[in-house]
Amino acid sequence: MMKCRKCGEKAAVNMRQHKLALCKQHYLEWVPEQAERFIKKYRMFTPEERILVAVSGGKDSLSLWDILIRLGYQADGLYISLGIDEGLGYSRQSQALCETFAARHGLKLHVVDVAREYGYTIPALAEKSRRGQGKPCAVCGLTKRHEMNRIARDWGYDVLATGHNLDDEAAVLFGNTLAWAGDYLRRQGPVLPAGPGLARKVKPLCRFYEREMAAYAFLRGIEYIYDECPFAQGATSLYYKAILNRMENERPGLKLTFYLNFLEARQAGLFGPASGAADEELHPCPGCGQPTSAPGLCSFCRLVQK
Ligand code: Q46
Numbered sequence: 001m002m003k004c005r006k007c008g009e010k011a012a013v014n015m016r017q018h019k020l021a022l023c024k025q026h027y028l029e030w031v032p033e034q035a036e037r038f039i040k041k042y043r044m045f046t047p048e049e050r051i052l053v054a055v056s057g058g059k060d061s062l063s064l065w066d067i068l069i070r071l072g073y074q075a076d077g078l079y080i081s082l083g084i085d086e087g088l089g090y091s092r093q094s095q096a097l098c099e100t101f102a103a104r105h106g107l108k109l110h111v112v113d114v115a116r117e118y119g120y121t122i123p124a125l126a127e128k129s130r131r132g133q134g135k136p137c138a139v140c141g142l143t144k145r146h147e148m149n150r151i152a153r154d155w156g157y158d159v160l161a162t163g164h165n166l167d168d169e170a171a172v173l174f175g176n177t178l179a180w181a182g183d184y185l186r187r188q189g190p191v192l193p194a195g196p197g198l199a200r201k202v203k204p205l206c207r208f209y210e211r212e213m214a215a216y217a218f219l220r221g222i223e224y225i226y227d228e229c230p231f232a233q234g235a236t237s238l239y240y241k242a243i244l245n246r247m248e249n250e251r252p253g254l255k256l257t258f259y260l261n262f263l264e265a266r267q268a269g270l271f272g273p274a275s276g277a278a279d280e281e282l283h284p285c286p287g288c289g290q291p292t293s294a295p296g297l298c299s300f301c302r303l304v305q306k
């Protein structure tokens with residue numbers, strides 16, 4: 001029987017990558033302790049700042065919200081309804097889970113319904129635009145970024161937090177490295193500093209394995225949506241995740257080392273100044289007021305104008 005390193009009781013989670021096994025109680029203490037370490041190490045935010053957590057109804061974002069509240073941070077939620085309701089009703093289900101979580105903990109949740117706000121669901125908006133050929137993901141990403149920034153600005157939040165975990169970050173890093181996408185590499189990190197009219201963006205879970213978050217959500221009894229968005233199928237990021245998992249299986253800790261060594265190289269300036277801020281000249285979009293480098297309207301306003 002695998003034993004908890006702290007108390008010797010039966011372990012609930014074994015993390016080969018850390019050579020660490022913990023019982024339920026100690027695991028549920030370990031996760032927020034680690035998160036707090038990362039928040040301080042990367043100077044993500046302070047207890048005085050107001051945080052907006054983007055929640056999707058999945059295990060990562062709901063666990064992140066749970067952890068921040070347990071640590072005593074002021075964190076409200078934001079759910080963006082994309083109107084992806086083909087088949088099992090992905091958007092409806094995930095919204096209900098976010099609402100249940102917020103109600104259970106007495107937390108404030110902002111809900112933005114893209115169709116109500118702009119007249120079209122994400123799949124419909126994608127069909128109307130050139131960007132959406134085949135998959136709505138480009139349009140979806142653009143819309144989510146725009147709406148997160150808008151709510152953060154309108155409601156006066158200092159920080160936007162997302163639930164990206166290590167598996168997500170390592171997969172993005174893997175793709176950017178294969179493409180030697182210097183600009184993306186330079187900007188990929190746990191913190192994207194605030195810009196004029198833009199809140200700081202942080203990823204407090206970037207050093208947690210996906211498995212660790214699944215275990216946390218399960219042991220905390222958080223109800224979350226198991227299914228991925230139906231459009232995620234066949235995504236390149238899933239292909240990279242599978243490859244990284246194969247390597248991780250044979251070499252526990254590989255994903256974490258890949259990511260941490262990258263952060264060090266980035267800090268050392270391997271990809272240019274690591275400030276993360278955009279270099280281009282930005283000006284406020286005449287449509288929505290958000291900073292953009294495009295001449296005239298920002299890409300989101302151009303999309304909804306069509
Ligand atoms: S981008 Fe694409 Fe995701 Fe939007 S349409 Fe679904 S899979 S939710 S992260």
Ligand code: ZN
Nearest residue numbers: 004007023026
């Ligand atoms: Zn224990």
Ligand code: ZN
Nearest residue numbers: 285288298301
């Ligand atoms: Zn705009």
